[in-house]
Amino acid sequence: DAGVTQSPTHLIKTRGQHVTLRCSPISGHKSVSWYQQVLGQGPQFIFQYYEKEERGRGNFPDRFSARQFPNYSSELNVNALLLGDSALYLCASSPIVGATDTQYFGPGTRLTVL
Amino acid sequence: GQSLEQPSEVTAVEGAIVQINCTYQTSGFYGLSWYQQHDGGAPTFLSYNALDGLEETGRFSSFLSRSDSYGYLLLQELQMKDSASYFCAVSPTNKLIFGTGTLLAVQP
Numbered sequence: 001d002a003g004v005t006q007s008p009t010h011l012i013k014t015r016g017q018h019v020t021l022r023c024s025p026i027s028g029h030k031s032v033s034w035y036q037q038v039l040g041q042g043p044q045f046i047f048q049y050y051e052k053e054e055r056g057r058g059n060f061p062d063r064f065s066a067r068q069f070p071n072y073s074s075e076l077n078v079n080a081l082l083l084g085d086s087a088l089y090l091c092a093s094s095p096i097v098g099a100t101d102t103q104y105f106g107p108g109t110r111l112t113v114l
Numbered sequence: 115g116q117s118l119e120q121p122s123e124v125t126a127v128e129g130a131i132v133q134i135n136c137t138y139q140t141s142g143f144y145g146l147s148w149y150q151q152h153d154g155g156a157p158t159f160l161s162y163n164a165l166d167g168l169e170e171t172g173r174f175s176s177f178l179s180r181s182d183s184y185g186y187l188l189l190q191e192l193q194m195k196d197s198a199s200y201f202c203a204v205s206p207t208n209k210l211i212f213g214t215g216t217l218l219a220v221q222p
Contacts, residue, residue, distance in 0.1 A: 003156075004156075031208075033209065033210075035210075037154075039154075040215075041214070041215065042118075042201050042203075042212030042213055042214060042215050043157065043201075043210070043212050044212070045209040045210065045211065048208055048209055050208075055208060056207065056208055056209050058209070088154055090156070090157070092210075102147075102159045102162065103159070103210060104159070105149075105156040105157045105158070106156055107155055107156045108154070108155070108156065110154070
């Protein structure tokens with residue numbers, strides 16, 4: 001079975017631009033979460049979606065938004081990019097949305113903002 | 115707020131045993147997890163403690179003491195491929211809060 005997939009693998013943008021990152025969860029998983037990992041730090045929670053509804057939001061500005069589609073795939077959008085948005089963006093899926101569920105991470109999208 | 119502190123780096127030799135500690139300040143959580151991450155790749159799940167005590171999974175064991183706000187990951191029979199970053203994480207709700215991460219270097 002395929003794991004969590006993310007696209008693109010790498011992305012270079014300039015300040016002020018907009019970016020869309022995509023994630024496909026493991027087949028049968030209905031919950032998708034997004035994390036930002038700055039170099040040298042642990043991942044930080046951005047959003048969680050379950051059955052197309054937002055179930056959690058981390059401490060990120062409104063420039064960050066996300067959505068989940070009927071096939072449970074998800075997009076993360078970031079507007080008005082700042083240099084500080086340069087990071088590895090990780091997507092994780094789990095079967096449901098319980099707190100004890102193991103989350104399965106994708107390989108991430110490395111975003112560089114110049 | 116919630117914070118989880120880990121040593122930034124640990125070095126050990128092949129075949130040895132190493133312990134990576136995690137101390138936390140959090141108001142409540144369901145369990146303590148451990149994830150391994152190689153060189154900026156996908157974090158992979160290693161172990162989960164819902165209750166106090168020791169959980170063993172092959173060469174990896176994890177321990178949790180809620181009264182001491184402390185946990186650790188124990189890696190036995192270290193191999194070169196164990197060189198990676200290790201993160202503890204708590205799940206107070208349906209999200210993961212990660213620790214600061216420990217870079218483990220295994221030397222021959």
